[in-house]
Amino acid sequence: MVLHLVTIDRVLGSGTVTLMTLTAPQGNGAFVTNESDAFLKSLWQERQRGGAQGNQVEALARGPLKEDDQELLRLLKERYLAKPSDKPANLMLDKEGARAKNYNVYRTAFHSWIRINKILKKLFSGEPPHFFVEAGALDGEFISNTLYLEQDLGWTGLLVEADPLLYAALPGKNRKAWSSQTCLSPSDVAERLTFETYEPRDDRDVAAALLVRSTGNLAGIRSPALGQMGSKIPVEVQCFPLFSYLLALNATSVGYVSLDVEGAEAEILLHLPWDRVDVTVWTIEHRATNEGFKVHYEEPWGIRAPPMPPRPRPSGSLGGHEGGEERKDKKLDGEEVLPPKKIVYVTQHDPASGKDPYLVRFMKEKGYRLHDYWDGDYTFIKADSEICRKHCTVEVE
Template sequence: MIRLSPKIKHKLYQKRHVVFLIILMFLVTLMALTSPHGKGTFISNENDELLKTLWQEKQRGQVNQGTHQVNQGTHQVNQLVEQVEELAKGPLKDDDPDLLRLLRERYLSKPSDKPADLMLNREGARAKNYNIYRTAFHSWIHINKILKKLFSDEPPHFFVEAGALDGEFISNTLYLEQDLGWTGLLVEADPLLYAALPGKNRKSWSSQTCLSPSNVAERLTFETYEPRDDRDVAAALLVRSTGNLAGVHSPAMGQMGSKIPVEVQCFPLFSYLLALNATSVGYVSLDVEGAEAEILLHLPWDRVDVTVWNIEHRATNEGFKVHYEEPWGLRAPPPRPHPPPPSGSVGGREGDEGREGREDSGEEEVPPPKKIVYVTQHDPAEGKDPYLVRFMREKGYRLYDYWDGDYTFVKADSEICRKHCTVEVEVEVE
């Protein structure tokens, strides 16, 4: 048996240690190259799962920097992200695969799996003030009653709420989610309002973006508003809720607070639906402070199926009027010889049944007294925009309800309309 001196044994041990380190480094490199993280150098636009992993790695800043290959892959991922984000500033069309991938992986937050954490379930002076809208805001109360009537007996579906604020305050979709088991998408452009939304633990997707007023993605200026003085929480939230895209004729006209412009990424409504594979939608709440005409005019109606729309719109916004009058000059509804009489139906719903007979009889019609409910002293049943009504009718919808600038349209051939739609007054056309 050969005996080795201690000196030789020590040298062999050192060499064995070096060989072990070399083998270990080789294995680490091999694992980096063959794992999903290591495939960064072989990026394919067709591989959504790979790209998803790389997006997440970049966002968390946890890409392994231990090898040259991973560094190279990370660099290419960064370049790809920057290229797509640059394109998203405009223009990428609403159904572009790169745009949908960017929206899905960078701008959509998943539904929460935690119990809801709502001001509705809290006590104290602040919660009481926050929840005052549930008993004092007539518009929200009116819409909530409509949703209960239309959907209480319907199976869960998918909703979209654009202008979601913090995900709870005057939310039109919270009832659908909490009581009826729906899920959907909440979109809010104001970064301060959206910051409170994830903490509500809504069971819906959410996005701190805005709906594009065109059919392409673009970065736009969004004007948020701060209260000019110390206000309670509900009043402050109302001021923030009037934020609008710059250049848009908003209902509040920027009079409720101090303007603070921010840059926001915007996507077409159709892009959100494609990214979530949800082109069949039960309900859309569109409260976008003046951008609704452009959003609806650019929607590919033949590729989406929406049953019920709630649209906040003022007739002072002439987007639909321009659509009919300016391009062709022949499609505008003819002027009426006299203004229409006040609606006689409940909730501002159109209802002129029997009007012609009364006019023909020659009897003087005594209009019913107007029910004034707001301190601004206007009739919430007045102010309908015939151009919006005509536009939606041409898309296959009936005006189910109107109240103080809030329109509820129901798809005419839907089961919900067969159950709930009443006779709608025809618009006079040539």
Template sequence: MPAWQTFWPARLLAPCLLGRPSGPPACLHQACLADLLARLPACLADLLACPHRACLADHLACPPARTCLADLLARPPACTGPATFQPACLPAVPGLLFCPGLATFPVFLASRGHVDASTQWDQDLLCQMAGPIAPDDPWLLRHARERYLEPPSKEPYNLELLNGKNSSMGYNIYRISAISWLYLDTTIRHLFKDEPPGFFVEAGALDGEYISNSLQLELEKGWKGLLVEVDEEMYARLRKKNRKAWTSSACLATKPYPHQATLVKFVNHEALTKDVDSLTMRGYNALTDAKDLKERMGHGFPTYQTSQCLPLQTLLLSINATNVTMISLDVEEMERDVLSSFYDSKVLVTVDVWIVEHRHPEVELLQADRPDFDFIYWFLSKGYSLYTMGLHTPIDYIFIRNDSGIHTRAFAARPPEYTINLDDYLPRRIS
């Protein structure tokens, strides 16, 4: 790992998450690290007054950390440019340098007179101008895992489906009335009935149970996975379900790098007084970039939530998930952007099956949908085949990767009712 990634990550990562670009600072020599290291003893003394001193103290209790600092003080590097700053001992204590409490250490040093504040500002600007942070940046992966991912629950399930109470009847009514969910539930069961346990991602997971496309795979087949839900209230409910999957409250980035976005959430009287209506209303939530946001405004009172967005590949790589069996993507009009951000960067994660809710861009909210051939051809260009699509509103598309193990088996056993003849949906010519 280059020295700049080892020494500077805490300072660089915060602006990167906001969507501002970052990169290796060509300005290391401008900061004159030799001068900084020469003043390090005084800095460490002042650090005793810093509220984050316990973090540093934990590492100083480790003999290798003390040896590392002593080595740095004994031979400060010459201030001749970034190539000369390669102290071998720095990678030995990455926890010391990445401690969240030390993210503000440069600002603290500036306040104590050890680093010139204007020089620090120039450094940050030059470093950010180098370009966006990559989805697989090692410090970003670590930050995502520590701040935006929670591990699978070890507690017993807390599901309405399993509690057997009469109060759950209203909640579970979707299991016989939600046509699009019934279609997908049946299709997923058929598609994976003879497949070994895999790994799923469900983006737009709501409370982790209501109209979930992944719950049956987890409960009945022992799949592992990742549930993504950006709505803070829904995410709190999701955690209480005790799903045996990773969870994240980050929104999926619509760009191939981290950024922030505003989520518009809608509530009305029924949503505030009835649990099921509250879950239904969440289906109108959307980011401010959604093209049909004005149409959604008529379905409730809007509230706003600022959210951190991370590339889907970042979340997956953070938990070492490089092979995903199924991704269910329901992100309310942002699916094209999320998909583009996934494939516009270096693809480091393979996905066998995509299940994507998508409405034709010319069809308004709640109007009868029609197939989007541009969307289908885009997926075909990425090496996928259209397995089937649910002809409800909006349409659910199911694509299978051509060189995946499931492709041949799935198409060989595809029921006739799942076969799609796209010619049937092409505009008819008038003779």
């Protein structure tokens, strides 16, 4: 983030009015003003000092500052949150032509998005507008779970997307929601982390290319796509705890959260101060390959659970690696030994399988009922909410 001074109407320190522009690495500029002259003065002084002292304002964001630190919240809102647009929506949904047709194919072919969209229409149609959060917002339109809430029901909210290329297209959509090119921290402090985005390895149509980029994940996190969807490109991204965004926007009461962060959901939810937020409905994309919730219950004091005994092997077993790694087919006593099955992203053979009982247990303990599960997508409804009283007829087993 580059700080440029545009004008100074009066001398700092004596009733100043200062206008600055902050330019992100991707070239997007946003004018920033602040009622607090002291804060603007600190920005200007840090810009002037430079040198070996470095930029202390940026250091604030690097952390570690706790999620409810007031300086952190002010920094988040002033430098990392873009306001909702007051312009008419500019969506591919409303366009014609081959590119728009290919872009919008998800509306008829992506079963996960179709299923979630139907659930949201059932739960929220006729309800008053509320606040949403979508983490993993991509370009603000493609497979967005919150676009319906905003366009049809008049909601507003927050869109968070870490991938700088995907986010670069988001402001042009003119969403009526706050947005941020950052990521949700997998802890309770602000920090800068490495985010691994993926480029298609060959020429793809627009929908396929967006799908590849949608699999970006924090480095060190076991993502559902296992890094197999494209060529990895690491970038440094600023991250904030989910609770920090809500505090900065004074929105700790939330109607709907869509959490699709490619493997980091356990860490994010485990660090959320649940007694200080009120969320009615969650959609969480989660695969049991991320064992964060399992570790939470089986290793509560940081002591690893006893290892499982090794599986018995046939006499003369050739050994080899397990857990989804490729190996060539072998012959053993005249019988073909097949390589272990890979975990296939999105296209599981049985979309009703693969549920993580530890996530379900965790959310139940937080006061939620599992309303729907399909192909790694969970919908939880707060048990004591009016939405649940209307729609929680039978809990999903």
